Amino acid sequence: MTPFARPYGRRTFFARERPLAMPSLCVFGAQWGDEGKGKIIDHLAADVTHVVRYQGGSNAGHTVVVGAEKYVLHLVPSGVLHPGKVNVIANGVAVDPLLLLEEIDGLIARGVAVSSANLRLSARAHVILQHHRRLDALAERWRGEGRIGTTGRGIGPCYADKAARVGLRVCDLLDPARLESGLRVALAEKNALIQSVHGDTPLDLGEQLDLYGRLAERLSSFVGDTGAELRDAHRAGAAILFEAAQGVMLDVDHGTYPYVTSSNTGVDGIPAGVGFPPQWIGRAVGIAKAYCTRVGEGPFPSEEHGPRGAELREAGNEYGATTGRPRRCGWLDVVALRYALELNGATSWIMTNLDVLSGLGDVPVAVAYRREGRRFETFPAELSSLDAVEVEYEHRPGWTEDLTGIRRFEDLPRAARNYVEWVEASVRVPIETLSIGPRRDQVIHRS
Ligand code: IMP
DSSP states (O other), X not given: OOTTBOSSTTOBSSGGGOOOOOOXXXXXXXXXXXXXXHHHHHHHHTTOSEEEEOSOOTTOOEEEEETTEEEXXXXXXXXGGSTTOEEEEOTTSEEOHHHHHHHHHHHHHTTOOOSTTTEEEETTOEEOOHHHHHHHXXXXXXXXXXXXXXXXXXXXXXXXXXXXXXXXXXXXXXXXXHHHHHHHHHHHHHHHIIIIITOOOOOOHHHHHHHHHHHHHHHGGGEEOHHHHHHHHHHTTOOEEEEOOSOGGGOTTTSSTXXXXXXXXXXXXXXXXXXXXXXXXXXXXXXXXXXXXXXXXXXXXTBOOSHHHHHHHHHTTOBOTTTOOBOEEEOOBHHHXXXXXXXXXXXXXXXXXXXXXTTSOSEEEEEEEEETTEEEOSOOSOHHHHHHOEEEEEEEOOOOSOOTTOOSGGGSOHHHHHHHHHHHHHHTSOEEEEEOSSBTTOEEEOO
């Protein structure tokens, strides 16, 4: 076999003999989450065969508006709202079976078809159990002033157990003997922690077994080897959309650690979180708002603490889709955005919520940080540097016109066009689409 021969069939890498594989696409959040990924993924889902969630869990809240209906999806990929698409919850997702089934039931009750034909769940995905949720809340209380501001959905404790090799996976849930022994061992340790360290009431093994036994039965039809299914689909020419949750600035390796979530939130999460070779990921497109928001604690250099921050929050209805918490608001940060796009090799990006800036006066944009007399345009690793930076802003002229009905870039007010072009030049990655409202049709494609 030559080094270029493929291990299956007689196919080789030579162009003429290449299988019919379509390039796949990753859509990721290029800020601190809540960039409006749900709407964009829903928009792109129309043109693909598969939509795949590969990290995070029900901490995500992807809002999609279809006609007069508004859906908030936490675990189910946004492609479910398009008939005929295969939606995959891959192995890298932390799956809360209780919330997943609630979400499936809620969708079915609203007339959305959900069955094993259009929703697949990885047997290898780790499961969020009741003790993970309980420990998430207790650990936050324990941290006091140093709390992360998590969503309380058990994400951190579940991924911690995965890394510590004591987690339970979906395949364990389906096997009554493994579920029994796994839960027994887990609860022995977690209950000791809950009681002795946190002084809280322990969980009852019998109740938990009963609950997860019932949930497993209902979930079983969705379960499979989703990595193998996706690799096969890719070879057969499928167009796969990888839907990231949260944002790159919350990535456990590249974000503002420790004020991050517990997974890899960019393209980096795909190979491990799906079982999909990195060479097969065709393109990465970042999503970023025309300004910035963050929920939870942690550094946010361009945060607007004054009344203009509150004005942005109201104009953009910036309240968490999962927790309802008011989001911290501030201005677009070119330093952080350039870092996020570069890390992921983004060839283009999509700017959302441009309409929100209408009527808000001039638009400040963070272009550099200064510390101890030094100016820098790269994102620092240490929190101490971030806490101490002074932000250098460039003030761009604002506009007052309503943008929500505009569909062509040339029809935007001159100041809005200038803003987009100036940001694009500063970030050095082209903007392919603008989103100017929550509805599916409220987009402006640029040539
Ligand atoms: P966790 O993911 O619940 O552990 O929360 C860790 C941090 O990530 C907190 O600051 C959360 O507010 C933030 N976070 C988690 N999921 C999202 C999301 O979907 N959008 C925005 N922030 C999120």
